Amino acid sequence: MELDKVIQTRRSIRKFAPDPVSDEMIHALLEAARLAPSGSNIQPWRFVVIKSTEMKERLRAVTACRFALKAPVLLVCCADLTAIEASPAQVTELLQAGVFNGVEIDNGFSIPGKNKEQALGYLSLNVGIAITHMILKAVDLGLGTCWIGAFDPKTTQEILELDPRLHVVALLPVGYPERVPTQRPRFSMEKLLVKTV
Numbered sequence: 297m298e299l300d301k302v303i304q305t306r307r308s309i310r311k312f313a314p315d316p317v318s319d320e321m322i323h324a325l326l327e328a329a330r331l332a333p334s335g336s337n338i339q340p341w342r343f344v345v346i347k348s349t350e351m352k353e354r355l356r357a358v359t360a361c362r363f364a365l366k367a368p369v370l371l372v373c374c375a376d377l378t379a380i381e382a383s384p385a386q387v388t389e390l391l392q393a394g395v396f397n398g399v400e401i402d403n404g405f406s407i408p409g410k411n412k413e414q415a416l417g418y419l420s421l422n423v424g425i426a427i428t429h430m431i432l433k434a435v436d437l438g439l440g441t442c443w444i445g446a447f448d449p450k451t452t453q454e455i456l457e458l459d460p461r462l463h464v465v466a467l468l469p470v471g472y473p474e475r476v477p478t479q480r481p482r483f484s485m486e487k488l489l490v491k492t493v
């Protein structure tokens with residue numbers, strides 16, 4: 297589908313048809329995430345694919361958004377909290393590949409990560425970009441998704457027995473839309489554009 301059409305037709309889908317989502321489609325979504333940009337190319341996103349009805353049932357404890365658990369697939373989108381440690385090596389790779397050759401850049405640029413809170417914000421931002429790639433790819437495939445921010449990350453981590461280095465950023469139900477809502481209103485251009493200087 298043409299990119300403009302994907303962006304214009306995407307909606308948050310909260311009612312899914314029971315039809316299964318193929319492994320090829322799940323793979324295509326993960327591939328879209330894999331190709332997302334990230335600070336210093338640290339690629340901190342990690343995903344858990346949930347198809348099991350039993351596991352979805354157990355996750356009722358983590359979110360009031362029960363509809364998300366009725367989707368055929370639930371992607372648990374995580375940030376690897378140790379990913380920042382890989383940034384020197386990743387920067388070296390960028391340097392060796394010559395991406396900064398002939399461009400103006402001061403020495404000693406660094407990515408945010410001085411304290412835990414700053415690092416978490418930065419990592420979550422990167423994971424959010426990968427999630428957006430998946431959301432848009434889903435539309436291209438005729439699938440629907442809904443970003444779920446209203447959930448308990450800690451309990452999700454416990455139920456899924458995830459390594460403590462993984463912080464759950466969002467849940468993303470995926471399936472064929474059963475109901476496509478009308479477009480939600482957006483603020484005007486005037487409101488979003490603060491100024492052009």
Ligand SMILES: Cc1cc2nc3c(=O)[nH]c(=O)nc-3n(C[C@H](O)[C@H](O)[C@H](O)COP(=O)(O)O)c2cc1C
Binds near residue numbers: 307308309310444447
């Ligand atoms: C960070 C984020 C968190 C969200 N969390 C939820 C959520 O917990 N439950 C829900 O039903 N929708 C959630 N949404 C979906 C928004 O409600 C939706 O994007 C917004 O109303 C605009 O509608 P649209 O996506 O159909 O254009 C979330 C969206 C984003 C980007």
